[in-house]
Amino acid sequence: MQMIEPRAMGTPLQRIDGAAKIMGTAPYAFEHRLERPTYLHPVQSTIARGRILKIDTRAAESLEGVIAVITHETAARLASDENKELWVLQSAKVHFRGQFIAAVIAQTPESARAGADRIAVEYEAARHDVSFSGGRKDLYAPKTVNAGYPTDTNQGDAETAFERAEVKVDSTYTTPMEHNSPMEPHTTIAIWESPKLTLYDSTQSVHSVRTTVAKSLGLKVDQVRVVSPYVGGGFGSKGEPHAHNILAALAALRVPGRPVKFALTRQQMFCLAGYRTPTIQRFRLGATRDGRLTSIIHDVVELTSRFKEFAEQTAVPTRLMYASPNRRTRHRLAALDLPKPSWMRAPGETPGMFAGEVAMDELAVACGLDPVELRVRNEPERNPESDNPWGNRHLLECLREGARRFAWSERDPRPRQRSDRGWLIGSGVASSTYPRYVLLGSRATIRCGERGQYTVRIGAADLGTGTWTTLTQIAADALQCPVEAVHLEIGDTEQPNATVAGGSSGISSWGWAIVAAAQELRRLHGARPAAGAEASAQTPKGADDETFAQHSFGAQFAEVRVNTLTGEVRLSRMLGVFSAGRIINPRLARSQLIGGMTMGLSMALHEESVVDERFGHVINHDFAGYHIAANADVTDMDAVWLDEVDDRSTPMGSRGIGEIGIVGAAAAIANAVYHATGTRIRNLPITPDKLVT
């Protein structure tokens, strides 16, 4: 691969959009100043399954400030029901509690909300079923799981090998339903100026919102424009449009020419913006007495909504982490009357590696081996599934570097040996991995301006990921110019197509398109192109994509203190060592990796969405009930990486870092809790009640 020479890449440039965000002047979706706005407030179903018999909107309509009410009887008809999540206000059917069943458009947010309160609904309720368990008789195998992976895999005879193994681990792990909960709620301003629809949206992909919304409304793609320069986090939940986009568009059709402002409330975020499925994972490991794996069996049960399927790829990392001649993985789904699960930071790897890496810790204990050494003994020479050689597998270097920095060798392997004034202290380790994805379909355009300036355009997204800064650095190196000479434009469908900021693929895919466009510019216009010269190119397919197994790896080390009286767990120290190819910007990369680890800590100790089976909704649907890590939870935490350039991955040498930081983090903490207390917690989150017996 022809690599670009790093000059700006690798330097700790400060966030280009930093000052505007720090002053609060960078406009997020809801903050675009538009004339004569209206406000939308939805009405949500209070049953989880059934149909609407009657909606009485008169009291709302007569309220001062209310402009219009839309219901399934009065909203415009949509053109496509292909995506059932987006089939909004089109029928009397209710699929889950909290579904949009009407919406009030008003002059002010206060009257929209007051109007929504006055809508009277009569239902015919059907029996709903939201009870998730591994013992259900109706579990089924989806055709494939998320990202197109096979549902089941089978190598050798895993069951027999497990039965015959000298050492066995057979444990069941559970992870709860979790919500992405970005700080900026899902938000859209929709304006219908016939024949054009404009959405100011908070999204990880302006172009996929445009395509999906256009299809849903029966518009041509070029009738829809989506603008999203700044995004207040997403972590997957803003990776695809949800029902609120369609509801805002339907409302906009009702008040042509006027902007309709719509932000989900924090409570609404818990049923309308996606979530991570709970998982029940039975993990079986068979090994020789000296810790060589002979069998790996990973059986996953998770849930999907009944009206639209989403199958998290939880067992996928198990297919590549460790060597074993026999291996079986399986996903089964329970279809329930709940909202649709969706992407949440490292779908698949995050829950799957929790189970797998705690199981490895249990095996290390069973074999009397150091957990780092156990992983060394099971390092596969090639990808166990495809038999492809590794593109750049540096798991062992990460583990060794982490062990050195964390002073791992000083650790007494026996559990419950260290304490300090009523706190038990322990440490744990876990591996981390994430695939290198480059998505095809992005295009960048570069135009030369006066005095060696360049305008680089691509409809990419920055949801805190640093895109404004790192794409500028990549463009500068691709064009062999200083970063100051690059004027980057992102976050608007007026720019060339960009694939989603998801799967840690953003910088790899968009950056490569920019590199290709710079090469095209030179090919067409020579080394010193004149002002006005322009070139455009798409992300090409990597030459090594089919022949090499390309993944990032990492090692997470955690130290915890567990209160002997209250069972409270405090993380006292955490270190992540990652191998992710070239790090484009070390200042921003460290933030993002630590951010992932912090979310992993949050998963380990706090996060749990509790479904009330009587009513079918998440009962702890706000930040008072759904706890996420706060400042006081994070103490001594750091992320470092191997000095590495991956010349098989991208011409920048990078592989993407948005997700790997969370993977394995919860397992490292759970393993540390075991080491501190001697109690193995297999069910997240590790709340005090599980440790006080």
Add this chain to the structure above:
Amino acid sequence: MKASITLRVDGEQRSLTLDTRTTLLDALREHLGVTAAKKGCDHGQCGACTVLLDGRRVTTCLSLAVACDGTSVTTAEGLAPGGTLHPLQQAFLEQDALQCGYCTPGQICSALGMLDEAQAGHPSFVTEGLAAPAELSDEEIRERMSGNLCRCGAYVNIVAAIRQAIAERATP
């Protein structure tokens, strides 16, 4: 019901007539176009909407605008007149104490309010004893900043930025 109020926002006198149900947060964002107060939860649970109200940190989503008539509001934008960042804001930039930036203006206002509270001798949950004012250890900073959630997980760098600002204050 409507009411007319006057607010001093980032140094500027602003008069407005609004629905008495309007929160200070919505008054700032929807009526005055001030975006530096963010809406993360609207329930006093996240801190994104924090401003300095007459010098004290306040969650504006829990304050009704009419109850704030005659007060002075400072947002993160007002801390940077003419775009010149306040030293604490500069420290946020240098320490990369943000990712998506949505919690950031609230973090900044909260940190400034917190520093004043500490200086005035207010104890926190982790302060040992009430006899002497607390030293602002990292633990104290973390505790006192825990009303401001950051889903991007920028806490490590937020503490570093506040530390930097404290150190810069100490060296004239």
